[in-house]
Amino acid sequence: MKPDIELILTHDGQEWIARNGDLAVSAESLSELDEKLEKTVGESGKFNKGHKVTVFMGFDYDVIPTWMRQYHTHYFNRLYTFEVC
Amino acid sequence: MSSVNKKWYSGMLSNEDWWAVWLGMSMFVLGLLSITGVDLVGWMAKTSTWVNPADGLKPAGKAYSDMHPIISLIVTYLVFTALTTTGAYFMKLNVKKFLYGWTIIFAITWAAWFIGHEAHFKAVPSDWDKYGIGWGLALGGGASYMLALAIGLFIGNFTKGFAKTLYEAAKPEWYIKTAIVFLGIKVGLMTMKAADFAFELAVSGMAATFVAYMLFWPIVYTVGRKIFKFPRQWAAVLSSGISICGVSASVATAGAIRARPLIPVMVSMLIVVFAMVELLILPPLFTATLDHEPIVAGSAMGMTVKTDGADAAAGAVMEEMMWAKAAANGVEYEHGWILTASVMTKVWIDMFIGLWAFVLAIIWVKCVEKKPGQSHIGKSEIWHRFPKFVLGYIFTWVVYMGIAFWGPDLVEAAKVGAGTVQSPMRKMMFMLTFVSIGVITDFSKLKGMGKLALYYAVALFLIITPIALVVAYLFHHGMMPPLAG
Numbered sequence: 001m002k003p004d005i006e007l008i009l010t011h012d013g014q015e016w017i018a019r020n021g022d023l024a025v026s027a028e029s030l031s032e033l034d035e036k037l038e039k040t041v042g043e044s045g046k047f048n049k050g051h052k053v054t055v056f057m058g059f060d061y062d063v064i065p066t067w068m069r070q071y072h073t074h075y076f077n078r079l080y081t082f083e084v085c
Numbered sequence: 086m087s088s089v090n091k092k093w094y095s096g097m098l099s100n101e102d103w104w105a106v107w108l109g110m111s112m113f114v115l116g117l118l119s120i121t122g123v124d125l126v127g128w129m130a131k132t133s134t135w136v137n138p139a140d141g142l143k144p145a146g147k148a149y150s151d152m153h154p155i156i157s158l159i160v161t162y163l164v165f166t167a168l169t170t171t172g173a174y175f176m177k178l179n180v181k182k183f184l185y186g187w188t189i190i191f192a193i194t195w196a197a198w199f200i201g202h203e204a205h206f207k208a209v210p211s212d213w214d215k216y217g218i219g220w221g222l223a224l225g226g227g228a229s230y231m232l233a234l235a236i237g238l239f240i241g242n243f244t245k246g247f248a249k250t251l252y253e254a255a256k257p258e259w260y261i262k263t264a265i266v267f268l269g270i271k272v273g274l275m276t277m278k279a280a281d282f283a284f285e286l287a288v289s290g291m292a293a294t295f296v297a298y299m300l301f302w303p304i305v306y307t308v309g310r311k312i313f314k315f316p317r318q319w320a321a322v323l324s325s326g327i328s329i330c331g332v333s334a335s336v337a338t339a340g341a342i343r344a345r346p347l348i349p350v351m352v353s354m355l356i357v358v359f360a361m362v363e364l365l366i367l368p369p370l371f372t373a374t375l376d377h378e379p380i381v382a383g384s385a386m387g388m389t390v391k392t393d394g395a396d397a398a399a400g401a402v403m404e405e406m407m408w409a410k411a412a413a414n415g416v417e418y419e420h421g422w423i424l425t426a427s428v429m430t431k432v433w434i435d436m437f438i439g440l441w442a443f444v445l446a447i448i449w450v451k452c453v454e455k456k457p458g459q460s461h462i463g464k465s466e467i468w469h470r471f472p473k474f475v476l477g478y479i480f481t482w483v484v485y486m487g488i489a490f491w492g493p494d495l496v497e498a499a500k501v502g503a504g505t506v507q508s509p510m511r512k513m514m515f516m517l518t519f520v521s522i523g524v525i526t527d528f529s530k531l532k533g534m535g536k537l538a539l540y541y542a543v544a545l546f547l548i549i550t551p552i553a554l555v556v557a558y559l560f561h562h563g564m565m566p567p568l569a570g
Contacts, residue, residue: 071392076340
């Protein structure tokens, strides 16, 4: 199933950042990030109230230092679902 | 630009794991073509035990016996430089820096390999008359490995500025994973001779790994939480790193529990240094105490040493030490089985990590994040974490086993190419690993990591090593490597 929104997830040392060409949200924890994302998407008006939105967050592996990439090549991806309020 | 593992084929051209497969498979295919009667890999340079330096280097293939040894070495450099630099380009490394570092590491590798084959270093006592020498260190092939490691460590710790210029090409995991793909050919050839033993080793290795997993992680995690009072995320990432498969496990676990990337980075720095400690201490320790149970020692090594590079390196050193010790007593094991026991155990561990991280991710979402309905863990996570070089290892193994079963007439011709790929090429990748792992190991990084380092040391020496030895003994005792000849 194709997600409604695809985002690239990174971490700048302080905060998680989820972004694509249209939106960007950041927060210290992933729970806060999810809350901000729900709010931002709801306010954008792109989806009707009650619509179940699926968001794919793919972690950008370039965040991991180059020397570590030879050991493991994946951090995590998230599939997050919420209802537009 | 970003690197997101979105599709099943993501990373096929951009990460070391896949490039170990491509590098390994390209030489495997060239080697396999010897079944057509053409040797396409015999140009590879190989070292021999020497007293006169002129006898120390020659091309590996009989078809290339007229080739001058220096030409053979130059061709070896050019072929592998072309392959690795292509990989570096696709992996978005700085190609100029890579080429410089690769050339230096290649030169050190061959110098150490050549010097380590001098008869006084390498020859076992039964061969001293053959080489006309009256004394020697009898280190076997381990002399070259230890020398390469010593040079690498010297560079990494005493000439740090120079070491940094080599970092772009100091990729022990890439080199060792390629070597393990080549090792699949050797295991395939060994399986032709001792299929039952190979099968028993694989199955008992899997069982031992599974049992060790079930014990290592919960014990180390509990010690981390209850005694060292680490926060939950730190304890989980440390436990995986220390007890499963090092950096790979710490990254996988941190990803599974959605930890800040800083945590696996810190833990990984610790693991890389401790892997070197394990590599330096365990081979002589196990050789001194477990030479009567070499397969137990190999398997325990695989469960104890926490990076692929350090594990395979430790397995190779220990095999050479045990082989030389046994040879001094008139027993000559077939080369490869002790190393295989070590690597096979590690490969099982590497394969399990994806599954373990998947289970942990589900537990984390349901029990810690408490968003079971909203946050989903895709099954693709297992695939993205699966070590791809294992595919190359298994494939090359199965192909050579298949030739033995279904094309016995081709075996002799197949051995021509296989012999070169699984021996001098594989050993060169091991040597590159030894130099590289030394270059990137900086013991001063332990400064300021007091509590983490203490926890690692306690877990390693009081939990992991004893349990690994007991489990390896339970599953492998009495298994002896076949004798040579």
